Structure formats: C-alpha cells, structure tokens
Amino acid sequence: MSFYVVDVALPVPLLRTFDYLPVEGDARENYQPGQRVRADFGRQLLTGIVLGTRDSSEVPTNKLKPLLARLDDAPLLAPRDLSLARWMSDYYHHSLGDVLEHWIPTMLRRGAGLNEADESGWQRIASPNTEPALKGSKQLALWQQFQRQEYIAHRFLTAQGFSLAQCRKLAELGLIEEQTRLPVPALPESVRPALQLNDEQASAVKKVSDVLGQFKACLLEGVTGSGKTEVYLQLIDKVIQQGKQALLLVPEIGLTPQTVRRFQERFNVPVALLHSGLNDRERLQGWRQAREGQARILIGTRSAVFTPLPDLGLIILDEEHDGSFKQQDGLRYSARDFALVRAHQAQVPVLLGSATPSLESLHNALTGKYLHLKLTRRAGNARPPGMKLHSILHQPLVHGFAEPVLTAMQQHLNRGKQVLVFLNRRGFAPLLACKQCGWNAECRRCDARMTLHQYPPHLHCHHCDYQQPVPKVCPECHSPDIEPIGQGTERIEDHLSALFPQTPVKRVDRDTVRTKQAFDDLFEEIHTGDPCILVGTQMLAKGHHFPDVTLVVILDSDAGLFSADFRGMEHSAQLIKQVAGRAGRAESPGDVWIQTLYADHPQLNLLIDDGYHALALSILRERLDQQLPPYSHMAMLRSECEDRAMAQRFLEQARYILQHWLKQYGQKDAPVTLLGPVPAIMERRNGRYRFQLQVFCSERKALHQTLDAALKQLQELKGFNKVRWHIDVDPLDTL
Numbered sequence: 001m002s003f004y005v006v007d008v009a010l011p012v013p014l015l016r017t018f019d020y021l022p023v024e025g026d027a028r029e030n031y032q033p034g035q036r037v038r039a040d041f042g043r044q045l046l047t048g049i050v051l052g053t054r055d056s057s058e059v060p061t062n063k064l065k066p067l068l069a070r071l072d073d074a075p076l077l078a079p080r081d082l083s084l085a086r087w088m089s090d091y092y093h094h095s096l097g098d099v100l101e102h103w104i105p106t107m108l109r110r111g112a113g114l115n116e117a118d119e120s121g122w123q124r125i126a127s128p129n130t131e132p133a134l135k136g137s138k139q140l141a142l143w144q145q146f147q148r149q150e151y152i153a154h155r156f157l158t159a160q161g162f163s164l165a166q167c168r169k170l171a172e173l174g175l176i177e178e179q180t181r182l183p184v185p186a187l188p189e190s191v192r193p194a195l196q197l198n199d200e201q202a203s204a205v206k207k208v209s210d211v212l213g214q215f216k217a218c219l220l221e222g223v224t225g226s227g228k229t230e231v232y233l234q235l236i237d238k239v240i241q242q243g244k245q246a247l248l249l250v251p252e253i254g255l256t257p258q259t260v261r262r263f264q265e266r267f268n269v270p271v272a273l274l275h276s277g278l279n280d281r282e283r284l285q286g287w288r289q290a291r292e293g294q295a296r297i298l299i300g301t302r303s304a305v306f307t308p309l310p311d312l313g314l315i316i317l318d319e320e321h322d323g324s325f326k327q328q329d330g331l332r333y334s335a336r337d338f339a340l341v342r343a344h345q346a347q348v349p350v351l352l353g354s355a356t357p358s359l360e361s362l363h364n365a366l367t368g369k370y371l372h373l374k375l376t377r378r379a380g381n382a383r384p385p386g387m388k389l390h391s392i393l394h395q396p397l398v399h400g401f402a403e404p405v406l407t408a409m410q411q412h413l414n415r416g417k418q419v420l421v422f423l424n425r426r427g428f429a430p431l432l433a434c435k436q437c438g439w440n441a442e443c444r445r446c447d448a449r450m451t452l453h454q455y456p457p458h459l460h461c462h463h464c465d466y467q468q469p470v471p472k473v474c475p476e477c478h479s480p481d482i483e484p485i486g487q488g489t490e491r492i493e494d495h496l497s498a499l500f501p502q503t504p505v506k507r508v509d510r511d512t513v514r515t516k517q518a519f520d521d522l523f524e525e526i527h528t529g530d531p532c533i534l535v536g537t538q539m540l541a542k543g544h545h546f547p548d549v550t551l552v553v554i555l556d557s558d559a560g561l562f563s564a565d566f567r568g569m570e571h572s573a574q575l576i577k578q579v580a581g582r583a584g585r586a587e588s589p590g591d592v593w594i595q596t597l598y599a600d601h602p603q604l605n606l607l608i609d610d611g612y613h614a615l616a617l618s619i620l621r622e623r624l625d626q627q628l629p630p631y632s633h634m635a636m637l638r639s640e641c642e643d644r645a646m647a648q649r650f651l652e653q654a655r656y657i658l659q660h661w662l663k664q665y666g667q668k669d670a671p672v673t674l675l676g677p678v679p680a681i682m683e684r685r686n687g688r689y690r691f692q693l694q695v696f697c698s699e700r701k702a703l704h705q706t707l708d709a710a711l712k713q714l715q716e717l718k719g720f721n722k723v724r725w726h727i728d729v730d731p732l733d734t735l
C-alpha cells in the first residue's frame with residue numbers, strides 16, 4: 001500500500017488543518033471528504049472532519065500520528081457543505097474545524113453513530129386485510145391500529161395503553177416485527193385551507209414563485225400584521241409541490257407553539273424543528289429528518305441554517321432584522337448573510353421578511369440588488385394602530401405612569417381587552433443607592449451597576465451574572481437609608497397590581513419565563529383572551545400575534561435614542577415599531593402610547609408620523625455621509641485582559657501591523673480606515689479590560705485581504721498569552 005496522509009479539520013482555534021496517518025491498514029479509498037474521524041491532538045481526543053488525502057506531508061513522517069478511528073463509512077457532509085464551510089472559515093477568519101462543528105449535531109460531534117437517536121417501533125408485515133384469531137379486545141384493538149398504519153413507534157403504543165407483551169404476541173403471529181427507525185414528525189389530522197390573499201400578498205407570492213429554481217434575494221417589507229406568514233405559507237406550499245424542501249429561520253423567541261402549529265397544520269408533510277429547547281437526541285433526529293429528506297419543511301433558529309437539505313428549494317428568514325441571527329461569540333457569523341450564500345450555492349431564492357428591515361437589507365432592496373416586495377396594509381380587517389408620543393417632561397407620574405396613560409389603560413380593560421406595557425429592563429430597579437452619602441451598588445467585576453431584584457431579593461449584574469445579597473445598610477456610611485431608584489419590570493408589575501387590583505398582571509421576562517415550557521404556557525394563557533395587563537421586555541415584542549391586545553404602552557423608549565452605537569437609533573426604532581405592532585391585530589383597533597422625555601426628538605417624530613421606512617431613509621442618508629455600513633464594510637478587533645495595559649498594547653500592535661501592511665500593499669482606490677484602539681464603552685467586564693479597533697473599507701475584498709494578512713502575524717505575536725482577542729466581521733454590537 002503506498003504512503004498517504006489524511007487531511008483533517010479539527011475543532012481548534014488554529015487557522016489550519018492537520019495531517020494524520022490513516023487508521024492502520026485502512027485503504028485510501030476509504031477516506032472521503034466529509035467523514036468523521038477520531039484524532040489524538042496534544043492531550044485531547046477530538047472528532048474531526050476529513051477534507052481529503054494527500055501523497056505526502058510537510059510534517060516529517062516520524063512526527064505524524066495515526067488516526068484513532070474512522071467513524072463513518074459514508075461521508076456525513078456533502079461536498080457542497082464543505083465548500084460552504086470553507087467560505088465561512090475564510091469570510092469570518094475562523095478555523096475551519098470550528099466552523100464545521102456548527103454543521104453537525106452535538107451527539108455526532110461526540111462520536112455517536114448516526115442511528116443512535118433512532119426509536120424502536122413495530123412494522124406491519126402481514127397484509128392489512130388479515131383477520132387473525134386474536135384473543136382479547138386489547139390485542140384486536142392493537143391490530144386495528146396496524147391495519148391503519150404500517151409502522152408505529154413503540155412510544156405511541158405505550159402512550160395508548162398497549163403493552164410490550166401485546167406487541168410481542170402480534171409479532172409471534174407474524175403480523176408485525178420490531179424495527180428501529182428514525183422517528184418521522186407526525187402529520188396533522190386535518191389540513192387547514194389557505195387564506196384568500198389580498199393583492200399585495202398575491203403579488204409577493206407571485207414574484208417569488210417566478211424565481212423559484214434560481215438564486216434571488218428578496219426583501220418582504222410588510223408592516224406588522226400585514227400577513228407575511230401567509231405569504232411564507234403559500235410559497236412553501238409551491239416549493240413542496242415541486243418536490244423541494246423549505247427552510248424557515250426564525251428568531252429564538254419567535255418560535256412559539258402558535259407559530260409552529262400554523263405551519264404544521266397547513267401541510268400534509270412532515271415538519272422538522274431545530275431550536276435550543278431540544279435535547280441532543282431530538283436535535284439529531286431533526287437534523288437527520290432534514291438531511292435525509294423526510295422532513296419537507298425545517299423550522300429552526302439561527303444554527304438551523306447549517307442543516308444539510310438535499311432538496312432545498314427556498315430559504316425564508318422571518319424578522320430578518322433580529323439581532324439573534326448574529327452569533328455573538330466564538331464563530332461570529334450572521335445566519336442572515338450566510339443564508340444568502342447558501343441560497344446562491346443551491347440556486348434558490350431567499351426571502352427576508354420584516355416590518356422593520358435592517359438598513360443593510362433595505363439598502364440592498366433600494367439599490368435593486370434584492371427584489372423589493374411590500375405589504376403596506378394590515379391583512380383582513382385589522383387597521384394600523386394609532387401612535388401617540390406623550391411627553392412626561394415636568395409631568396407628575398403615578399408609579400412611573402402619566403395620568404392620561406392610566407386612564408387609557410382602564411378604558412381598554414373596561415372594554416374587555418388586554419394591555420401590554422413594555423419596559424426593556426428586567427429586575428426591580430436598575431440602581432440601589434444611599435440617600436445619605438450617594439453610594440450605589442456597583443459590580444466589582446464590571447464597570448456597571450448592579451440591578452436590584454426582589455423575587456428573590458438579590459443584587460445581580462446583568463453583564464457578568466455576578467450576584468450578591470442586598471445590603472441592609474449602606475456599605476460606605478452605614479446609613480439604613482438606601483433605596484431603589486428607577487423602574488424594572490418587577491417594580492412595574494407591583495405598581496400595576498396595586499393600581500389595577502381587579503386585573504391579572506402577567507410579567508414576561510427572562511426571570512419569569514426561564515424555560516421554553518414556561519413561555520409556551522404563558523402564551524396559552526394570553527390566548528384565552530381574558531382581560532389582563534402584560535408587562536415585559538422585548539420577549540413580548542417579537543412577531544407574536546396577540547389578537548386581544550388593543551393598547552400598548554411603551555415606558556422607556558428613550559434609552560436607545562442617544563446610544564453611542566451607530567445602530568442605536570435603528571435598533572430603537574425597530575423595537576418600538578415591533579412592540580407597537582402587537583396592538584390591534586384583530587378586529588378591534590389598537591392604540592400605542594409612548595411615554596417620553598423627548599417628545600420633540602426629530603427622529604422619534606419621524607418614526608411616529610411617517611413610519612419606519614421614512615426614518616430608515618433618513619438614517620441611511622446619515623450613514624452615507626459618515627461612510628458607515630451599509631456604505632462601507634466593517635470589522636472589529638477586540639481584545640480583553642485582566643491587565644489593562646496588555647489589552648491596549650495588543651491592539652496597538654495590531655494597528656501597527658495593519659498600517660505596515662497597508663503601506664506596502666494597500667490599494668489607493670479602496671483605502672482601509674482604522675479607528676482605535678479605544679476602550680469599549682463598558683471598559684471592564686467580568687474582571688477584564690476591553691479594547692477595540694475598528695477597521696473600515698468600501699471594498700469587501702480589500703478589507704478581507706488586510707485582515708487575512710494581519711491575522712497571520714497576530715497569531716504569531718509573542719508575549720500576549722493572557723490576552724483574549726478575536727475578529728468580528730460585520731459586527732452588530734460596536735460598543
């Protein structure tokens with residue numbers, strides 16, 4: 001057998017792949033790109049992905065180690081997956097092995113066999129017309145089940161009260177046999193009919209249908225409640241009819257049972273789900289259902305964008321502006337941007353939907369790069385909510401609420417409706433302070449104040465999770481005169497319960513809905529339609545359909561108006577519009593009251609009077625003036641270290657390296673601008689000092705070349721072992 005080495009991608013940070021000798025005696029043909037192997041790496045045992053084989057290695061033969069095992073006979077990932085992973089590795093300047101980890105479910109990463117998540121069940125082997133002589137009604141009932149259905153998972157049978165012994169009896173009679181299989185998602189009992197589309201919806205469906213089978217990016221800009229979901233449903237229907245699969249990506253919080261049910265009840269095909277509420281076994285099942293083509297629709301959150309789909313026909317991203325599509329640590333990818341690359345490779349359309357599109361997508365639609373589809377009216381008989389700015393400057397407030405706002409709330413409740421109060425700050429109060437000496441509770445690991453929580457009482461840093469008991473007296477001057485300042489959702493919940501003693505108040509934030517189940521239960525309660533007040537954070541804002549909410553009160557719109565982040569106003573406007581969009585989605589019209597100290601803020605007024613699109617155009621003009629994204633491309637180098645000087649010095653070195661390279665190779669027509677290093681707005685977090693260096697360029701290619709060159713040198717810099725650093729391409733958070 002002639003000598004060869006296997007090229008393996010391993011989940012380690014190094015930007016390279018590794019040569020291994022094959023498992024002893026293994027023939028070269030046995031190694032296919034996309035298979036998993038086990039490898040000894042330093043002191044760790046890792047699962048890697050084969051990229052190919054080679055005749056020779058740059059590593060001396062006596063230094064090469066043999067692979068410990070080849071885990072798959074057939075490749076787990078197809079060449080198209082590997083080439084997408086390569087794209088991602090290049091684009092985000094991230095190790096290919098790490099990138100590939102995102103392609104396979106946890107169980108497979110740990111080395112499990114592909115069939116390990118299979119379920120046991122029973123397959124009918126006799127003709128359904130057989131009339132066996134069965135004793136006992138239970139056995140007969142069991143056989144009747146199999147007459148209707150060829151294969152039934154054991155779990156379904158036990159849930160119906162059948163026993164293993166009864167199944168075995170049928171097996172002995174040659175009627176059924178035991179088989180393990182990948183569970184298939186259940187089909188709905190009956191399929192709901194499609195709605196009659198209005199003109200705008202019909203036009204959107206037509207335009208995307210026309211480009212099925214080719215790559216085209218489409219932006220569906222549809223006001224809240226305009227029936228974007230119905231457009232998705234009817235497009236998916238067309239895709240399924242063509243024998244293709246559809247991928248629907250939704251923000252984490254948008255994946256409620258109501259949403260999922262709308263899709264499951266519509267089609268007579270299996271729908272697979274992939275989200276963080278599943279255990280590893282369920283994730284493997286969903287992944288295989290999609291990859292093996294059983295599931296014709298896959299609904300999932302960010303990471304579902306990696307799932308192999310052999311017959312991909314359409315990708316839809318709902319609420320495309322949502323920040324949860326960007327991963328904020330490790331591989332800092334954007335599922336939205338990657339969805340476009342994936343759609344391009346598969347030559348299928350990608351549909352981005354939102355009432356408040358990101359300025360990047362809007363810019364692409366306005367310049368004709370994307371197909372721009374609009375839904376300007378609410379679907380059915382629903383009308384847009386009336387929006388009102390209510391100045392609270394120099395106004396007396398009752399527990400944080402202006403009098404007229406309370407009156408409006410009472411009126412809506414009297415009509416038997418629900419009211420939603422939005423405050424994007426959880427906890428009881430954002431500050432605990434001493435009235436005598438001015439002390440306030442700060443986190444000892446962050447440049448941030450501790451939030452006071454009452455249920456249960458403790459101080460909590462929302463940045464590093466550090467928690468401590470609430471002091472009884474001021475730690476500085478020992479005065480007992482310490483008090484909470486400002487409002488969080490807990491405090492507003494207390495106030496509302498006192499102000500509206502007859503009405504149930506339901507709080508929705510990360511503290512009340514810790515689990516997916518709790519969230520789902522709460523939604524069921526809201527959907528009973530009984531009058532109540534909902535108070536909560538942005539968890540309440542995203543894409544939910546609350547037919548009985550007719551009044552939305554926004555308490556703290558001001559926080560985002562003066563953010564140091566250049567996307568601050570964009571994000572604020574999206575949030576306000578999304579929350580406002582929960583009002584009046586059914587027959588009864590909705591009202592939105594926004595309490596603000598800045599009732600004459602020009603951009604806030606533009607949003608209220610002329611809508612999101614008008615505001616977006618005005619922000620785009622500013623971005624053009626300042627050459628900020630989407631008019632330039634951006635990357636950010638971040639460093640952090642317990643030693644402040646070290647964190648700073650690292651980025652100073654980075655700047656030096658970048659400048660040096662640019663002087664030699666930089667292109668005049670695509671100048672790269674460097675900004676920094678500067679301390680992050682919250683300079684110290686979790687005990688580490690943070691610095692950042694922003695890199696801008698009008699040409700994506702020039703930006704990436706520069707980063708690539710710098711990265712190689714940065715990885716070799718000596719003396720910075722204690723510094724953690726990374727590159728964030730197209731960063732969402734620039735603070």
Ligand SMILES: Nc1ncnc2c1ncn2[C@@H]1O[C@H](COP(=O)(O)OP(=O)(O)OP(=O)(O)O)[C@@H](O)[C@H]1O
Pocket residue numbers: 195196197198201222223224225226227228229230354355379380381542543544545581585
């Ligand atoms: N053509 C139609 N005729 C009647 N009702 C419709 C039609 N299309 C959608 N609807 C109804 O309108 C309501 C709002 O639709 P949907 O939830 O799809 O809006 P959306 O655009 O996704 O809103 P958001 O962006 O706020 O999530 C739903 O109850 C839906 O059943």
Ligand SMILES: [Zn+2]
Pocket residue numbers: 443444445446448461462463464465466686
């Ligand atoms: Zn902290």
